[in-house]
Amino acid sequence: MSVTLSIDAMGGDFGPQVTIPASLTCLQKNPNLKLIMVGDQTILNELLADALITFKDRISIQHASQVVEMDEPPQKALKNKKDSSMRVAINLVRDGEADACVSAGNTGALMATARFVLKMIPGIDRPAIISTLPSVFGHTHMLDLGANVDSSAEHLYQFAVMGEEVVKAVENIERPRIGLLNIGEEDMKGNEQVKAAAKLLENSSLNYIGYVEGNSINAGNIKVDLIVTDGFVGNVALKSIEGAAKMISTKLKASFSQNLLTKLAGLVAYPVLKLFKDSIDPRLYNGASFIGLRGLVIKSHGGADALAFETAIHLAEVEVGHDVIRKISERIEKALEQKVTE
């Protein structure tokens, strides 16, 4: 099946310097992939001169005269940057010319623009950001990672329903195990929203396994496929984990750099340390999906390098291949019908 993606070629901390090599690698790897590179056509024409020949009709350029800055307030971007690479890339999804869009641009502006251009799936109150994190069991999906603050119980429930469809599609599992992030596993723990969301989840057809704590994201006692939480909490957890990984790798490196002896030990251990480093490489987990919208938008880390951006493009290919947005929409429609019938 052919997949067409629009790439915000100018987005992220490094723009075309990263988005182009990543895009070309993906085209090379997947013969069914087509890419529309969105951005300044003078710049892109020059950088893509060879690629336009090599990949012929599988790559094209769509001009956009503006770029959203990484620290630009979302509302300003929405108002003043109607011809930004980000906005034009999302327009292509709305118009059915691309199956999904990938951007490393400013998260707030990307979410605001995606929401404005694509609109919500009817029945969903708020879009959410979902991503994959490594765990001792393989990996875990988590949402919301920062689209929402102060999520109500009903919002948390909707996140679970949408997240389940993503996990089912991407992981090819029938009934993903869903946990609700809390500060204890006992019934009495947590805030009111979480307690009320637990009731909704218990009474649903979802495979809800109960409360999970922060350590369950990476290394709980039992496997959980999907962790549901408010965007404030999810974002803090995600970034806390990033900080912990960075501190640990800094200290590991420092331990091997102390003196000649430790450096020699490091040389001997190098192949093993390299394997270890690769096994927790955050670039292999880059890419978060905005869900709840009538079109798929994948957000890459702003500081992504080519390998990381490649991972985000690959995530878009997989989710388009599994028709995630249609599945979420159908699921929500069914849920709404049930509500009306009840």
Place this chain on the structure above:
Amino acid sequence: MSVTLSIDAMGGDFGPQVTIPASLTCLQKNPNLKLIMVGDQTILNELLADALITFKDRISIQHASQVVEMDEPPQKALKNKKDSSMRVAINLVRDGEADACVSAGNTGALMATARFVLKMIPGIDRPAIISTLPSVFGHTHMLDLGANVDSSAEHLYQFAVMGEEVVKAVENIERPRIGLLNIGEEDMKGNEQVKAAAKLLENSSLNYIGYVEGNSINAGNIKVDLIVTDGFVGNVALKSIEGAAKMISTKLKASFSQNLLTKLAGLVAYPVLKLFKDSIDPRLYNGASFIGLRGLVIKSHGGADALAFETAIHLAEVEVGHDVIRKISERIEKALEQKVTE
């Protein structure tokens, strides 16, 4: 200066098996330390027979006939366990017989009991849990770690005021750098409570440096001495970091256990890996302080081993030595006077 601590000898997953060896090591290390071991006197008399001779008047036993279970609901413990080792240990602080209490018991029950027995410092609405986490800059203090959910802006502000006194005392720094945990560093980010708390902190005399994100706990770009957040968020962040550290060490171990060659490399690198492991040993960060109460209670991790419990006892010694509770009380009193004068 002599310090007297009451030890909940029966608390935690392992009870006297852990609390006694840790206590004896501390007595050995600090000749100015006195301990009151609280628990079943038949058990303690037998286990402490030698110690009662070695340390003479520096160790004593206070009988308590009950033990609070690790999963016992706080309200039940409060009602039915009036002679628990936890309760009696806290009573000793209230009665001025101990300067602080250390317990590895059930957090919820410990907090409820401490609050009930010791009462709040006038002017403080809610107690908070503060602890130290390792960072690339040394370490960072963070509160609240789970005593409160749904903290208001005023609560967050009070946490900052109390936390500052702890950091000043323990770290011996004049004006600790205080950050407010948020999901972005820009002004517009975050929920209403956090935005309102930022205003209160900006207008205070505290050394407030602005919003910090989750990665700043362990590895931010700038040093922050104290991170302030709601207990739900703080607890999730703390446990997410625990999970990340566990996953990473599991993967590191697995990398060196793959085959004979990697095992040999591990043997060569062993001294370095050991140093590294020690540098991130969570047992050296065990112990959280309950603050906002009219007496000091230190909570140890329930699963603490003797070394970890020793760290918690040491934390109590330091905070008592620096008269943290009196300093917080005076500070709050002054702040209240100012409010009245304004």
